Amino acid sequence: MLILIQGGRVVDPTAGRDGVGDVWIEDGHVVAASERKPDRTIDASGCIVMAGGVEVHSHIAGGNVVMSRLLLPDLYVSEAAPEGHPFAHAGGSAAWIGANYARMGYTIAVEPAMPPTNALATQLELADIPLLDRGALTVMGNDDQLLDLLRQREGKAAVRDLVALSVATSRGLGVKCINAGGASAFKDGMLNLSLDEEIPVYGLSTRKIMNALLDAVEEIGVPHPLHVHANNLGIPGADDSFVATMEAAEGRRIHFAHAQFYAYGAVDPANPGTGGFRSAAERITEAMEKHPNATFDVGQVAFGQTVTISLDVIRQFAGRKGANPKKWIITAGDAEGGGIVPFLYKPRGPVSSLQWAIGLELMLLSGDPERTILTTDHPNGGPFTEYPRIIHLLMDKEERDREIAGLHKVIAERSGLCGIEREYTFSEIAQLTRSGPAKLLGLADRGHLREGARADVAIYRDDKNRTAMFARARLVLKDGHVIVEDGEIVDWRAGHTLELTVESDKAMETRTDAYLDARFGAGLDSFTVPDEAFPVSDVFEDVACRA
Amino acid sequence: MAAWVKGGAADVSAAVEAAATLLAAAKTPIVTGLSADTSAVRAAYHLAGLIGASVDPVGGDGLYAELGPLSQFGNLNTTPAEAIGRADAVLIVGLRPWDRPIVQEIAASAPVRGRAAGSERTLLSLGGPGDGATRHVSYPAAAGGLAVSVAHLRAYVKGNLSGEAAYADLGRRLTTAQYGVVLYDAAELGDLGVEMLQGLVRDLNDLTRFFALSVSDGFQGRAVTQLASWTTGQPPRVGFGRDLPEHDPWRFDSARQVAAGEVDAALWLASLPAPRPDWLGSLPTIAIVGEGSADATGDVAEIVIAVGVPGETAGGALWNERRAAITYAPPAGPPADLTAAAVLAAIQNRLTQKKGASC
Ligand SMILES: [Zn+2]
Secondary structure, three states: OOOEEEEEEEEHHHHEEEEEEEEEEOEEEEEOOOOOOOOOEEEEEOOEEEEEEEEEEOOOOHHHHHHHHHHOOOOOOOOOOOOOOOOOOOOOOOOHHHHHHHOOEEEEEEEEOOOOOHHHHHHHHHHHHOEEEEEEEEEOOOOOOOHHHHHHHOHHHHHHHHHHHHHHOOOEEEEEOOOOOOOHHOOOOOOOOOOOOOEOOOOOHHHHHHHHHHHHHHOOOOOOEEEOOOOOOOOOOHHHHHHHHHOOOOOOOEEEEEHHOOEEEEEEEEEOOOEEEEEOOOHHHHHHOOOEEEEOOOOOOOOOEEEEEEEEEHHHHHHHHHHOOOOOEEEEEOOOEEEEEEEEEEOOOOOOOOOOHHHHHHHHHOOOOHHHEEEEOOOOOOHHHHHHHHHHHHHOOOHHHHHHHOOOOOOHHOHHHOOOOOOHHHHHHHHHHHHHHHHHEEEEEEOOOOOOOOOOEEEOOOOHHHHHHHHOOOOOEEEEEEEOOOOOOOOOOOOEEEEEEEOHHHHHHHHHHHHHHHHHOHHHHHOOHHHOOOOOOOOOEOOOOOO | OEEEEOOOOOOOHHHHHHHHHHHHHHHEEEEEEEEEEHHHHHHHHHOOOOOOHHEOOOOHHHHHHHHHHHHHEEEEEEOHHHHHHHEEEEEEEEOOOOOOOOHHHHOOOOOOOOOOOOOOOOEOOOOOOOOOOOEEEEEEOOOOOOOHHHHHHHHHHOOOOOOOOOHHHHHHHHHHOOOEEEEEEEEHHHHHHHHHHHHHHHHHHHOOEEEEEEEEEEEEEOOOHHHHHHHHHOOEEEEEOOOOEEEOOOOOOOHHHHHOOOOOOEEEEEEOOOOOOOOOOOOOEEOOOOOOOOOOOOOOEEEEEEEEOEEOEOOEEEOOOOOOOOEEOOOOOOOOOOHHHHHHHHHHHHHHHHHHHHH
């Protein structure tokens, strides 16, 4: 079927395109303008036409997400659903997640924290998210097998083979490390960890573990750079950890998760624990300019009740005292552990207000929005459904000023937000939410509308109220099929789970099988994610490694 | 023979047709059991959503003794592999965990990972059998039962009680552990006991690392809970009567619903063995049971369909207790003709056709 999207303002920064024009689609892809009569013409006049949104870091599946629903069954509101999908109106469910992303014009979402020990359940859950393509990052950096291999100084090839095997077995799209060594250190009694501190038993440090993983990711040719959740998240002086970690990458590609939570300069560096924090957004921005190898996602805060979900168990254990309501889960898992701590970002609270301001400041200071990706670290900074509101604040200085007027005055005292005049353009929004994250994931046919792109397209009615505009797309196409009309789902199709095609080494398979069998009473087989385990066929789609 | 309708052998298609007819006429149906692989449980949820049924897994009681305190206070847990590989002190609460294979594995090993590696492992019991072949230090339960015993122990650990009592000694052993684990069965301990035990573990973590580990219900309750969470955003015992999932452990307790006469049809899913509810023969019921099991006979329910048993005559994603994860179990031998998921999907398709025809 040949489809013509006609007369919309087409915004594709990767092609330098921002003007009224057409987009042609055939067989699920964007094609060159055709001489033939289209089978369907979509009138997009008065609308903005962009590629589908790409999410790189949102906690949408896995053991901790499951537990968060059991801890807070009423966090999201459920509404009666007389028509359509049976569970899409069930707040927080997989179907609800798919539907809410699709309504906003998003067509891919990546779960950033899949521990290999729980890969099958995570993948089963992801596969139940309708409408979107999905993916998951395989988490490494705290497992005894890896740490022991590093302790024994086995060398780069062994680390590479173990990482490749872990990604292949869990069917991940990339690799992440979360406070590398932190969960192991926590189990051995430590309550904080910085880049070069010694991790008990193994004699390693976060730097050494991360170094090994950075090399392995490059050697394997994983398109997505190592996704790093650094040490010391959320504490005054975390900016030091962030910058030190960036320097430790020594020019290798590195992605930083939820930078906002690290852009906290200590007000009193001599007593970081007591003086509170001020925005370090300028410092982080300068560091990003010096390190073109680095990218980050923001982790913007939105006000209201949420729940923090993280495998950074050291951080979550420290944060348990701030749980609101007062209940929390800490898990000493098979490698990573995890913590679930409910949290309320108080609209007029000084800390929440400052966090909110710092996230916006990071995006507004950025000289390169493609390396500055919009996330709320859902649900840690707030739910992903806040994206339209955040886009509004980025695009509209007056709206920002109105909001700031109702918040705590600490924003003016401890951040530079009030002095920033910048308003994001549609092109920059497309960089922040489309081309940037697609490039980051290494998905060459996503995040743009050039010939050959996937026909994942979002069409928004141009509206000064950007919140309303981006909350309910007028039309969303997934692989060339209309899935959303006027903010409602019209076709409950299933996307695919993107998995990296990666060869694993036979010797490492044999060795790992024996290791796992001794530790779990079950070998590599019990860690696999076979097609037969899924209720439907055609779940996965291959993504190739870099040449 | 794979299917029966009203006691007589039937084609599978006739049984599916009869099942769809039965459910189409029901006003307040229930879907219970759910002792099956995740694809079948998923199909059961979709069917329940379509017909407005409530859902109650057979692991109900133990599951709720866990889920209730979890939603009120949270928890601090670890895994079997971490307990076996790291713990230098393991406290077993009650009698029931002693039947589980993990106790022998804990007793026969010592810590090999983490800061306690190389040290001895102390096995302790509270309210246990107090004898037997496994060497351990035994502390009897207090007069009021297990929950009271745990509360008592907690008071010693917190310093609210002191002295040279046995529990003071036990408390000292816990607080001096480097990686402690307490093993329990939620169904035996009850929700108050679980609440108290998790409180004890919370207090211990102000001093050292200490985690709880509970044995599962044995009927796929942990896998069902995960699937329920991502499917409905809620734990199980959920009702779809009002077109949205409503979570209510009391209202949607199937035994209570049946006793109160609220139920007019039931679907029992147990492709893996599960204790058959006593009302199965007395209500209009569809039973989907494991081929070759004692339940695969025509008199168990109005409609009986026998299907492959996951891990034996069918593949399936199942709760794996030792791994503390959902893992895939391939069929051990030649697969059966039918899977539970396929039968449930066939019933759902028939129902959808019937619904379509009636509008
Ligand atoms: Zn995150």
